[in-house]
Amino acid sequence: MIWFQLQSLMGSYPLALRGLGMTIALSGISLVLGTILGFALGVLRTSGSRWLDSAIGLWVDLIRGTPFLVQIFLIFFILPELGIELDAFTAGIIALTNLAACFICEIVAAGIRSVPTGQVEAALASGLSQWQRMRQVVLPQAMRVSLPPLVGQYVLLIKDSSVVSAIGLTDLTRVGWLVVQRVPNGLLVFAIVGIGYFVVCYPLILLARRLERRMSAAHGEVQL
Amino acid sequence: MIEFRGVNKWFGALHVLKDITLSVEPREVVVVCGPSGSGKSTLIRCINGLETIKDGDLVVDGQRLGDRATNMTELRTEIGFVFQAFNLYPHKTALENVTLAPIHVRKIARAEAEASGREMLAKVGLGDKFNAYPSELSGGQQQRVAIARCLCMRPKIMLFDEPTSALDPEMISEVLDVMVGVAEEGMTMMVVTHEMGFARKVAQRVVFMDAGAVVETGTPEEFFSDPKTDRSRAFLSKILRH
Numbered sequence: 001m002i003w004f005q006l007q008s009l010m011g012s013y014p015l016a017l018r019g020l021g022m023t024i025a026l027s028g029i030s031l032v033l034g035t036i037l038g039f040a041l042g043v044l045r046t047s048g049s050r051w052l053d054s055a056i057g058l059w060v061d062l063i064r065g066t067p068f069l070v071q072i073f074l075i076f077f078i079l080p081e082l083g084i085e086l087d088a089f090t091a092g093i094i095a096l097t098n099l100a101a102c103f104i105c106e107i108v109a110a111g112i113r114s115v116p117t118g119q120v121e122a123a124l125a126s127g128l129s130q131w132q133r134m135r136q137v138v139l140p141q142a143m144r145v146s147l148p149p150l151v152g153q154y155v156l157l158i159k160d161s162s163v164v165s166a167i168g169l170t171d172l173t174r175v176g177w178l179v180v181q182r183v184p185n186g187l188l189v190f191a192i193v194g195i196g197y198f199v200v201c202y203p204l205i206l207l208a209r210r211l212e213r214r215m216s217a218a219h220g221e222v223q224l
Numbered sequence: 225m226i227e228f229r230g231v232n233k234w235f236g237a238l239h240v241l242k243d244i245t246l247s248v249e250p251r252e253v254v255v256v257c258g259p260s261g262s263g264k265s266t267l268i269r270c271i272n273g274l275e276t277i278k279d280g281d282l283v284v285d286g287q288r289l290g291d292r293a294t295n296m297t298e299l300r301t302e303i304g305f306v307f308q309a310f311n312l313y314p315h316k317t318a319l320e321n322v323t324l325a326p327i328h329v330r331k332i333a334r335a336e337a338e339a340s341g342r343e344m345l346a347k348v349g350l351g352d353k354f355n356a357y358p359s360e361l362s363g364g365q366q367q368r369v370a371i372a373r374c375l376c377m378r379p380k381i382m383l384f385d386e387p388t389s390a391l392d393p394e395m396i397s398e399v400l401d402v403m404v405g406v407a408e409e410g411m412t413m414m415v416v417t418h419e420m421g422f423a424r425k426v427a428q429r430v431v432f433m434d435a436g437a438v439v440e441t442g443t444p445e446e447f448f449s450d451p452k453t454d455r456s457r458a459f460l461s462k463i464l465r466h
Binding site: 122127128129144 | 272273274297298300301303304311313314324325328
């Protein structure tokens, strides 16, 4: 029985690979975009403009305080009502990028705030411009604090990408739903789906742990 | 070089600088002393804009602070500032600390900046510590790197905010020696310190502050041997008792 099911599962492996590819593409693209956007927001949030700080803070709270599934539905079903047509992939990327940016913004801002004011004053006193202070003095030190939680956040976001199956994207999770209709062994199918996610996430988990260990040891810049 | 005219500053309701009028000539070394909380750190932090003044005029190197025409970032490149807590960049080596601003602000070629950075570090007695991180240096060594970091910018003015207060006693003299050397080369300096030996040796003037106001100014000779006010006498008796 299980042998037969395994055999029939083997036949689904091109579909599974496609699903895995979709999950990796979705998370990869939105993590890159979300990291860039999140850094920008984090830097803006600590730039000293109270107006910007509270505007970004409000958005971050809104996103963190609502379920991701609801956010995806809003983007995919409501935006077309307003005349913005989106395919499911673009909608998924937008939703995930936004979610990633909000979490990363908070991590980066916390890192920046952890840098002692004396560091900024020293950079200021030597005539470095605002961007140079950020780039040369503040961010490298903020990264020491931010990098481990940042990588940890990546893992959470990769797993959150499974929610996009709800708008019909054939990612790893949706492949599981499709296959289980043909091979009625949910435990087996979703165990394999789980392994798929784990294979992607585990190296990142190890990386986060390594960074955390190195943080306490290193006095220089933390290198990946 | 530095001129305060009727400068006032408040932190909330606290009047931290009261009608300060004071000028420092080129190549002059002025020591500022006074009890803690007297506003002496705030006074020198105003000069490079780490604090802003509320009213009065503060003219530094011919430029009035707070004027639209005054580019604060540019002016700061002409003013070295040495902090009580050193504030070296912990993620950079000694050599990287002293070359950062010359390379990025002065736009000096890296090789040239590193050559003069090495020279400057050797001059403050750290010729063997180019690649050491701040955490690998003693307090006295860190403060000497901090002084070299300022000197590498070839500033016109050097400000020192209690540069030896965070140091163990045996490290104070190595930092003071470097400061004496800088003074003897003709640097315009304002030094907040209680190191009276340093004041006697190189200062042309001592400024005594209390409760946000300049109470007394004079040559070190006059100030130490014949203080004019009760407050300065009380202060001197406290710091010279031991």
